[in-house]
Amino acid sequence: MKTFVLDASLALEWFAESASTEVLAKRSLLEDHVAVVPTLWRFEVMNAVSTWRRRGDISHADCAVLLHDIMQIPFGTVDEGDPELVVSLASAHGLSAYDATYLRVAMITGDPLATSDAALERVANEVGVTCL
Numbered sequence: 001m002k003t004f005v006l007d008a009s010l011a012l013e014w015f016a017e018s019a020s021t022e023v024l025a026k027r028s029l030l031e032d033h034v035a036v037v038p039t040l041w042r043f044e045v046m047n048a049v050s051t052w053r054r055r056g057d058i059s060h061a062d063c064a065v066l067l068h069d070i071m072q073i074p075f076g077t078v079d080e081g082d083p084e085l086v087v088s089l090a091s092a093h094g095l096s097a098y099d100a101t102y103l104r105v106a107m108i109t110g111d112p113l114a115t116s117d118a119a120l121e122r123v124a125n126e127v128g129v130t131c132l
Contacts (some may be wrong), residue, residue, distance in 0.1 A: 003076070005106040006035035007099075007115035008044035011073060015066055026114055026132060035075040036109060037099045045070055080104045087113055093123040103129060 001082045013019050029035075046067070048121045053063045067079045080086055090100035100121045106113040112130040115121055 002033045003036050003109065004029055004033050004074075005046045005078075005102055005109065006037050006073070006075060007102050007113065007117060007120065008037070008039070008041050008048070010114055011035075011041075011047050011070055012045065012048050013022075013049050013116055015069055022054065026116075029132060031093045035114075036105065036111060037074055037075050038105045039077055040098065040101055041075070041097070042099065048072075049062060051119065057124050076103050078109060081108060092128070095123060095132045102114070122123055 010023065010026060013023045032115065049058070049063055049066055052058045053060065057065065085098055086100050087102050089095065089104055090097045093100070093103075095103065099117065102113060102115065102120065103124055105111075106124065107127070110118045112132045113120070113124050114132045115124075124131050
């Protein structure tokens with residue numbers, strides 16, 4: 001089965017009521033692909049959901065449903081390797097360490113990157129990583 005690197009922000013957008021057609025189209029990747037994610041992915045998802053809950057953007061019940069649904073995405077975890085390489089990548093391209101981690105995983109695995117982050121997509125293209 002084919003694989004792709006899944007950015008947490010895109011995965012979260014898949015479950016938003018306001019998700020665009022373009023974002024939802026990327027969800028169809030799961031029909032014939034398995035997502036691979038860096039070790040920080042689950043923490044990024046939990047952080048976003050807990051922030052929304054704390055701000056009152058979603059109810060406790062909706063929080064539980066969202067976490068359940070997003071964790072049903074079939075994914076494998078890939079270690080991003082040397083932290084120094086992630087920091088160097090972030091510094092060289094003006095990315096957060098989080099975004100550089102997704103880019104690093106795509107570089108390690110050779111898998112395309114699925115993101116809705118325009119800056120991350122631009123840098124990925126610059127370094128030869130295919131974006132979906």
